[in-house]
Amino acid sequence: MKKGLRWKILLTVVILIGAIVISYPIKEKIKLGLDLKGGIHLVMQVMTDDAVTMETDQEILRLQELFKKNSITYTTITKEAPGKFTIQGTTPDQEVKVKDQLDQYLRDWDYLFAGTSATVTLKPLALNAMKEQAVDQSVETIRNRVDQFGVAEPIIQRYGRERLIVELPGVDNPERIQDIIKTAAILEWKLVKAGPAADEATLLKEFGDKVPEDMEVVKGDPKRRAEGFYLVNKVAAVTGKDLSLVRRSQDEYGGPAVSFQLKPDGATRFEQVTGANIGKPLAIILDKKVQSAPNINAQISDSGIIQGQFTIEEADDLVLILRSGALPAGIKTLENRTIGPSLGADSVKAGLLAGLIAILSVMTFMVVYYKLSGVNAIIALILNVVILFGALAYFQATLTLPGIAGIILGIGMAVDANVLIFERMREEMALGKSVMNSISLGFSRAFSAIFDSNLTTIISAVFLFQFGTGPIKGYAVTLIVSLVANLFTAVFVSHWIFDATHTKNTKKLSI
Numbered sequence: 001m002k003k004g005l006r007w008k009i010l011l012t013v014v015i016l017i018g019a020i021v022i023s024y025p026i027k028e029k030i031k032l033g034l035d036l037k038g039g040i041h042l043v044m045q046v047m048t049d050d051a052v053t054m055e056t057d058q059e060i061l062r063l064q065e066l067f068k069k070n071s072i073t074y075t076t077i078t079k080e081a082p083g084k085f086t087i088q089g090t091t092p093d094q095e096v097k098v099k100d101q102l103d104q105y106l107r108d109w110d111y112l113f114a115g116t117s118a119t120v121t122l123k124p125l126a127l128n129a130m131k132e133q134a135v136d137q138s139v140e141t142i143r144n145r146v147d148q149f150g151v152a153e154p155i156i157q158r159y160g161r162e163r164l165i166v167e168l169p170g171v172d173n174p175e176r177i178q179d180i181i182k183t184a185a186i187l188e189w190k191l192v193k194a195g196p197a198a199d200e201a202t203l204l205k206e207f208g209d210k211v212p213e214d215m216e217v218v219k220g221d222p223k224r225r226a227e228g229f230y231l232v233n234k235v236a237a238v239t240g241k242d243l244s245l246v247r248r249s250q251d252e253y254g255g256p257a258v259s260f261q262l263k264p265d266g267a268t269r270f271e272q273v274t275g276a277n278i279g280k281p282l283a284i285i286l287d288k289k290v291q292s293a294p295n296i297n298a299q300i301s302d303s304g305i306i307q308g309q310f311t312i313e314e315a316d317d318l319v320l321i322l323r324s325g326a327l328p329a330g331i332k333t334l335e336n337r338t339i340g341p342s343l344g345a346d347s348v349k350a351g352l353l354a355g356l357i358a359i360l361s362v363m364t365f366m367v368v369y370y371k372l373s374g375v376n377a378i379i380a381l382i383l384n385v386v387i388l389f390g391a392l393a394y395f396q397a398t399l400t401l402p403g404i405a406g407i408i409l410g411i412g413m414a415v416d417a418n419v420l421i422f423e424r425m426r427e428e429m430a431l432g433k434s435v436m437n438s439i440s441l442g443f444s445r446a447f448s449a450i451f452d453s454n455l456t457t458i459i460s461a462v463f464l465f466q467f468g469t470g471p472i473k474g475y476a477v478t479l480i481v482s483l484v485a486n487l488f489t490a491v492f493v494s495h496w497i498f499d500a501t502h503t504k505n506t507k508k509l510s511i
Helices: 005-023 048-069 092-105 124-149 174-182 265-277 314-326 341-370 372-394 401-430 436-466 470-500
Strands: 039-047 076-081 084-088 109-114 117-122 155-159 164-171 185-196 215-220 229-233 243-250 255-263 282-286 289-292 301-304 330-339
Touching: 005 048, 005 372, 005 470, 039 048, 039 124, 039 174, 039 372, 048 076, 048 092, 084 164, 092 109, 092 117, 117 124, 124 155, 124 164, 124 174, 164 174, 174 314, 174 330, 174 341, 185 215, 185 265, 229 282, 229 401, 243 314, 255 265, 341 372, 372 401, 372 470, 401 436, 401 470, 436 470
Parallel strands: 215 289
Antiparallel strands: 039 164, 039 330, 076 084, 084 117, 109 117, 155 164, 185 229, 185 282, 215 229, 243 255, 255 301, 282 289
16 A cells, blocks of 8 residues: 555545444434424514613603602603603702712713703713613523523524524424514512503593503503503512512412512512502503402512413413513514425425435536546545535534535535546646656646635635524535535545555556
């Protein structure tokens, strides 16, 4: 055996066996993407103004408490828009006190006084940061919910400034998943001042037909048999942020319910509120809808139960949503595409058929045109495909329909490399060089062209992977792996096969 040939053969065999072992069984090791397995593709928009509105409401409530604590008189604090509110009715002699409170506690806000009123506006940098944070937090919250639901290989990522792409392969109940994703899960416990009433007019009769400043009207959820309208405190006793444990349990009638435990701070507040309001109703509000409004029969400290005529599935979904946390803003679906499993299976068959036809066509061409040297190219091509699937299994990459297209393109470029080498060999043979010289020069002189073409394509594929969505990423991954494998098989493996089958005494090259 020629010098240095043994280790080349051994290296190739080790890589081949390793790729086979890693990718076997292929059905379990290679994960299929949305377009091959079926599932849902969603393009969603985060309503970032909702997050700004919630922040504005919280700051207004905070300012009201500060003014009350510091004996600062005013008429009203009115929200004008997300990130903007006005303070009206302040006296000139208290202007300094108001400025002190704003400077100390609302540092992200600008203010402008005009007579007895002041306009308070969120600073542009803080506004943009709040919107960015809302989108990032939405991505993480949705990912937590999807992970708890057990969806394999989900894709959840930002798309533009306020949009998200959510791809969930293998989902058999897309409507339920969408409901779980879109639910804001803002859970609040608020004392009920009046209600339920059939309409708002009836509810507000005893309050002069106006909603008191420290209260709000919330509608009941008909699904939970909490019909009508309720007048509740604007400030919640505790919220979903105070939860430490949530699980499905049973109510007193054996029906599905949701049990919860509170963190120490929340438990202290809940104990104070329930202890001071025994016999009064306490509304459990989810996403601005009253789920139930039971009377407080005794002081409650750190645990309780949420009832609402739930089914087992609804109770499980509520537990999942509360565990993953509330969304910082509402979510709007812009595009909803569902791919059935049968359509995915058809895509797999069509993709495999296209790949098989491509391989057979290339093999036939190489054997007919380059004769025995074409067999060399075929061996390198088969090894290329085996290494590709081994790499996909090792890196746990997801195979998509565009990914199959990437494989086919990789096959074409692998053959192109062999064609360049073989044509260089022909040129050297035409110049009267020996067979071994022609082989050596063919590989060495074609290498730069092969390397340059593969490298530039790999760079393009890297950008596709970096900025593309799920299917495009799948195309980029298979193309990159195919091209890297191509540099090994078309140059290294094909070269030692020629060296192993030809000697200095060989007079003819079958090409």
